Amino acid sequence: MRLQISFQPSSLISIFIVFLSMLITACSPTPNKNLERARSDYQQAANDPAVMANASADLFAAEKTLQRAEDAWQEDDDSDEVDHLSYLASRKVDLARATASEVAAKKTFEELSAQKDQVRLQARNAEIAKLKFKEIMTLGDVLFDTGGSNLKSGGVQQLYPLVEYLKNNDKTMVKIEGHTDSRGSSEYNLNLSQMRAEAVRDFLITSGISPQRISAQGMGEGSPVATNSTSAGRQQNRRVAVFISESPQSMTPSSFGRGM
Amino acid sequence: MFTIKTFLRLGPSVAMISLLLVGCASEPPKELLSQAEVAIQNAERNGAAQYEPALLSSARTKLDQAHREVDDDENEKGARLAEEAIAEANLANAKAKAVREANQADEMKKAIEALKQETSR
Numbered sequence: 001m002r003l004q005i006s007f008q009p010s011s012l013i014s015i016f017i018v019f020l021s022m023l024i025t026a027c028s029p030t031p032n033k034n035l036e037r038a039r040s041d042y043q044q045a046a047n048d049p050a051v052m053a054n055a056s057a058d059l060f061a062a063e064k065t066l067q068r069a070e071d072a073w074q075e076d077d078d079s080d081e082v083d084h085l086s087y088l089a090s091r092k093v094d095l096a097r098a099t100a101s102e103v104a105a106k107k108t109f110e111e112l113s114a115q116k117d118q119v120r121l122q123a124r125n126a127e128i129a130k131l132k133f134k135e136i137m138t139l140g141d142v143l144f145d146t147g148g149s150n151l152k153s154g155g156v157q158q159l160y161p162l163v164e165y166l167k168n169n170d171k172t173m174v175k176i177e178g179h180t181d182s183r184g185s186s187e188y189n190l191n192l193s194q195m196r197a198e199a200v201r202d203f204l205i206t207s208g209i210s211p212q213r214i215s216a217q218g219m220g221e222g223s224p225v226a227t228n229s230t231s232a233g234r235q236q237n238r239r240v241a242v243f244i245s246e247s248p249q250s251m252t253p254s255s256f257g258r259g260m
Numbered sequence: 261m262f263t264i265k266t267f268l269r270l271g272p273s274v275a276m277i278s279l280l281l282v283g284c285a286s287e288p289p290k291e292l293l294s295q296a297e298v299a300i301q302n303a304e305r306n307g308a309a310q311y312e313p314a315l316l317s318s319a320r321t322k323l324d325q326a327h328r329e330v331d332d333d334e335n336e337k338g339a340r341l342a343e344e345a346i347a348e349a350n351l352a353n354a355k356a357k358a359v360r361e362a363n364q365a366d367e368m369k370k371a372i373e374a375l376k377q378e379t380s381r
Contacts, residue, residue: 084340091347098354105361112368119372123379 034086062092133243141238149195181234194218292342299349
């Protein structure tokens with residue numbers, strides 16, 4: 001009796017596959033805990049939109065180090081090297097997270113400081129609104145060129161007493177209102193009166209008066225002091241009015257009467 | 261133009277260079293040691309001693325250890341420790357900066373609240 005062993009081709013293939021997979025199993029390194037942690041650290045950070053948005057460069061650096069760790073593990077380098085690279089990768093992921101939170105905090109800070117400026121402005125306006133103002137001078141349109149908002153040198157001279165007064169009374173607030181006559185569109189006039197009021201304000205600031213003490217507003221053509229139907233009336237309406245806050249210790253000096 | 265062909269031609273020399281680099285690993289990692297020193301000083305300047313003392317001192321310890329390994333001709337160990345010191349110092353630096361930014365934002369928030377209260381009085 002002859003023992004006959006015959007292999008079907010299909011069973012040959014399966015034996016080959018089993019053999020191959022045994023080889024592969026033998027070759028693949030045992031899992032490394034540090035590498036696994038680095039992978040999951042990286043994956044979590046990469047899935048965090050804030051990190052992606054604010055620290056993509058750091059995240060990329062972490063990814064490269066993680067890849068080095070993967071390569072070292074694949075090539076079956078000694079576990080010290082895999083541990084080392086995995087540790088580096090994890091720290092770089094942490095760095096990306098820290099950078100992301102730094103950037104986010106910086107943004108918050110910037111938003112808040114804009115908000116603070118706004119609150120401060122509102123506070124100052126509320127403060128000014130509480131004060132009682134009296135008009136101390138009206139500057140005629142000789143201050144400016146027709147239709148322009150550049151102070152003429154003759155106009156500047158009219159402002160010197162005001163500067164002196166404000167320097168001597170450093171608690172006083174000053175309010176500047178620009179007015180026009182009714183020729184031209186009301187929008188044009190509003191804009192022109194604003195620019196003229198601001199020109200006076202800017203002159204006071206360059207003369208050393210704190211911007212905190214000054215408010216400047218264009219009133220347009222809506223507050224005439226005379227008729228707009230005669231040229232003399234219109235000239236009176238083109239003006240910059242200056243008000244100062246009334247307070248006991250800041251009396252208007254006699255040298256500083258109604259201007260013009 | 262950089263093509264696959266040039267890459268293939270360059271391949272062997274790249275391999276040579278990397279072999280050389282591996283060979284260099286037995287040289288003292290002076291560059292890494294000084295980089296670690298700079299990274300630690302950077303972190304100190306940004307307040308890491310105050311905000312991230314543990315991480316900063318770990319970086320310092322690893323750098324000291326790295327120096328000792330290099331003195332004992334254990335250059336590869338020294339290089340690894342120096343690299344870890346750099347990573348830790350950079351992390352301490354970034355964390356300290358993040359905390360400082362967050363503190364500044366908090367202070368700004370308080371300042372706004374104070375300003376608002378002052379106004380409403």
